[in-house]
Amino acid sequence: MKKIIVSICVIGLLQSCIVSTATKVVTGVAKLGYKTVKGTVKGVSWAVSKAKGKIDEDRIDGTWKIVGVYKGDFEAFTNDPNPESSFESECVEGFDQIIFNSKKSKYKPVHCNTEKVSWEKYDFEFGKNPLTKEKENYLKINSSNYISIIDINNKTMILEGALIPKQAFSGGKLYLLEKIK
Structure with missing residues (x-):
């Protein structure tokens, strides 16, 4: 017992x-x-940690749909207790997108799937970004525009900088993109 x-x-x-x-x-x-x-935007999650180390340049290749824009930089986003997407597309049909061709190091922003825009050259770099003074992955466009690559995976990419001038004028600095092709 x-x-x-x-x-x-x-x-x-x-x-x-x-x-x-x-x-x-x-x-x-x-x-x-x-x-x-x-936070999420239309089921797509915003990542809050920067990529550690060098990202393979081929990962940015493809067509990316802009689904969210945060008005503020990455540091403000990480400290914001309730970040929300402030992106309002003016597209009646279609969506804003950015097409990257990593083999040729070229990209083109396309407004509402219809505008014909010429390809622009970029340099993909890993090192000390001249704007942020941090070691990170970034795109150098022309000689004075630097776009930080915060995070990228097979479904989403988060970029920081003056990616879309119209959004940048209204304070948009952090962009959430979803891969469509």
Whole structure:
């Protein structure tokens, strides 16, 4: 009888340890999830941590749809308790997009899928960005425009800088793009 009572007590103790450990793991994962993703726009998440190290240039290749613009820089975004997208597209049909051809180091912004815009040359670099003075991945467009690549994956890309002049004049500096091709 003593063995059965001791066995039940041991099982109860182990079960409570497992439950408390599982609770700690879930809480830790929830905190980690909050630190790596902050808000969504149309189901696309804004990342809040900069890419560590050099990004492969081929990752920017393709057609990217602009789905969000944050009025402020990356530092203001990370400190904002409730960041929201302030992007309002003027497109009745279609959407604003940017097409990157990494093999030729060229890109072109296309307004509402219709405007014919010529290709512009860029330099993809990893090092000390002359504007931010930080070591990061960035695009050098012309000789004076620097666009920081905050984060990129196979679905989204976040860029910081004067990417779209019309948005930059109204304070937009952080751009969320979704890959469509």
